[in-house]
Amino acid sequence: MTGVKAVIRNLEQYDKRVETEVAKALRTNILKMEAQAKLLAPVDTGYLRNSIFSTYSGMTATLSAGAEYAMYQEFGTSKMLPQPFFFIAFERQKEQLLADIKKALEG
Template sequence: MAKHRAVMITGVNTLSDKLKENVTMDLVKKVVEENTIEMKRKMKRNANFKGHYIKVKGGKLKKIEPTGETRSSIEEKISRNGLTGVVSPKTEYAAYLEYGTRFMSAQPFVKPSYDSQKRIFLDDMKKLVN
C-alpha cells in the first residue's frame, strides 16, 4: 500500500495579494499606454501648421509652406516598465512652432494635446482606484 504524504502550501495569502497587485499594475500600464497612444493621435491632428513668411531681398515676403516633417516626427515612448508615456516631436524647430518667434506666431500643438488628454488620463486613473 502506498503512503500518502500531506502537502502543505504556505504563503497563499501573500501570493493572492501579489496577484491582485500585479493585475492592478497591469491595468495602470494599460491606461498609460492607451492614453499615450491617444495623445500622439491628438498631437498629430493638432500639428496642422499654416506656414509662415520670411523677408527676402527687396523687403518682399515669401511664404514658407509647411513640410509635414514635424507631424511625421511625433513619436511615443513607453518607459519605466510601462508606467511612463512620453509623446514628443523630434524636429529641432518644433519649439518655434509651439511658441512662435518674433517672426512668426505660435501654432501650439503640444500643449492643447496634453491639456485635453490629461483630463482623460486622470479620469481613467480615478476609475481604477474606485
C-alpha cells in the same frame, strides 16, 4: 497568524493587476495624445507632423516631437506667433488619462 501568506499573495496579485491596468491606460491615452498632436500640428512639408511619436514601456509613456523646430512652433519666437499643438493634445487627453488610472487603482 493563519492566512498571512494568503493575504500577501492576494496583495501581490492585486499589485500586478493594478500595474497592468495602469500601463494599459498609459498606452491607450498616449496613443490618443499622439494622434491629437499630429492633427493639431501646423503643416507645411509634413516633417513636423511625421516627427511626432510616442513610446511606452510598463509604467512610463513619452510623447515627443523630433523636428528641431517643434518648440518654436509650440511657443513662438520674437518673430513668429506660437502655433501650439503639443500641450493642447496633452490637455485634451489629461482628464481621461487620470480617470482611467483612477479606475485601475479602484479595481
